[in-house]
Amino acid sequence: MTCPTFEQLFATAMQHVPADEALRIHQHLDTGCDVCCREFCYAQHIVAAATCPQYQQPPAWLIDQTMERILTEITDADEFLTEGIPVRLVFDSFMGATLAGVRQGGHAARQVVYQAGDYNINLIIRPAALPETISIMGQAIPLHRDFSAVAQAQVELWQEARLVQAVSVNHHGLFVFDGLSEGTYDLCLRLEETFIKIVGLCATTGANRTDAVN
Amino acid sequence: MSTLTHDAVGPVPISVSLDSRLHYKLPDAELIELCLNKDEEAWRVLLERHGGLIYSIAWAEAPPEDVPDIFQSVCLALVQGLQRLHDPSKLVAWIATTTRRHCQRLRQRRRRYWSAPDEAEQRANDPVDTAALPDEKLQQLQQAHLVHQAVTMLDEPCRGLLTRLFYEDEPPSYEAIAGALNWPVSSVGPKRGRCLQRLRRTLEQIGFSPS
DSSP, X not given: OOOOOXXXXXXXXXXXXXXXXXXXXXXXXXXXXXXXXXHHHHHHHHHHHHTOTTOOBOOHHHHHHHHHHHHXXXXXXXXXXXXXXXXXXXXXXXXXXXXXXXXXXXXXXXXXXXXXXXXXEEEEEEEOXXXXXXXXXXXXXXXTOOGGGTTTOEEEEEETTEEEEEEEOOTTSEEEEEEEOSEEEEEEEEOSSOEEEEEEEEEOSSSOOOOOOO | OOOOOTGGGOOBOOOOOOOOOSGGGSOHHHHHHHHHTTOHHHHHHHHHHHHHHHHHHHHHHSOGGGHHHHHHHHHHXXXXXXXXXXXXXXXXXXXXXXHHXXXXXXXXXXXXXXXXXXXXXXXXXXXXXXXXXXXXXXXXXXXXXXXXXXXXXXXXXXHHHHHHHHHSSSOOOHHHHHHHHTOOHHHHHHHHHHHHHHHHHHHHHTTOOOO
């Protein structure tokens, strides 16, 4: 006989073919046809997995109950994020004030520095390589200069309760968000046991110079 | 702690809901991104897609009355775990490992609680956890899970067709399928063949491979 189709081999693996057809297919496999033997083995493997008696689905009520708890958890997480280390803006290059020892960005760039507990967060907002996009380059600087406190910490950029990007801080406290559109963002630096959240960061390199911070 | 009888948490027939949601086709990576953005529907699809693996492992490793608690604990751990999961292809492995750890912790708590102090200490130091699922069984569950996941990711009519084929006690005849889907009987075979090929492609995409 000519090679059976994958569907025929599959039906044979499931024992869903009449006995005479199954016999013909097995006779063909016994001739040692490599391709069919491989296909049949693959079909048998899928069938064995699909019919594994120990594999079970959870009942619908358990999914529903778990969904409720997950939604509560997510909501609680939002409420939690209203706390954390208090943050204050100490420098904004667009505001004209310059603190001693703080480097300035270029003409098109904006530099803002926040202080939060034992950390400074230095952000430079500048036009990115792609047109009409910006990047935010930041550095989380522990005042005691021990960068292990921030290394590998996650930094998230949120906009209207949506996570836009999340990156990790490197061993020098640096992180970069790229390809962003201008707008207002919330930036959250997640530390070991707490977090720093900058709310209402006006990420613009243009004329919008309003900024707000909690 | 839930107070449930064995019957209440017992296995239910595997089914794949045949609704028209769009999320079910998304690969895990996109689904995870939506979950991180607090998309409720994405969370539901994620639970429906991967809940079977959590449930099956818990069912195999823990007493029936503890299965719902373990299931919920692992799912809640997933809320935090997704944020740290840098490689979406590791999700199934993460779920399997986390579920087993939850089961193991539960067993250890039970032993400490129910055993005499000396016996408890001896058992706690015993490196062989005899109640743990053997790796070979775990692998079988993961393979079964991947097939179920692949079926749920298919479009209709393949999704419904293969659900009937795999997960109904008595697979329907070609005549019954043709009647249910309003197809000519002669087209059922070829269509089923095409559906199996689609299943095969999806299985390859999600990493199913014969061991």
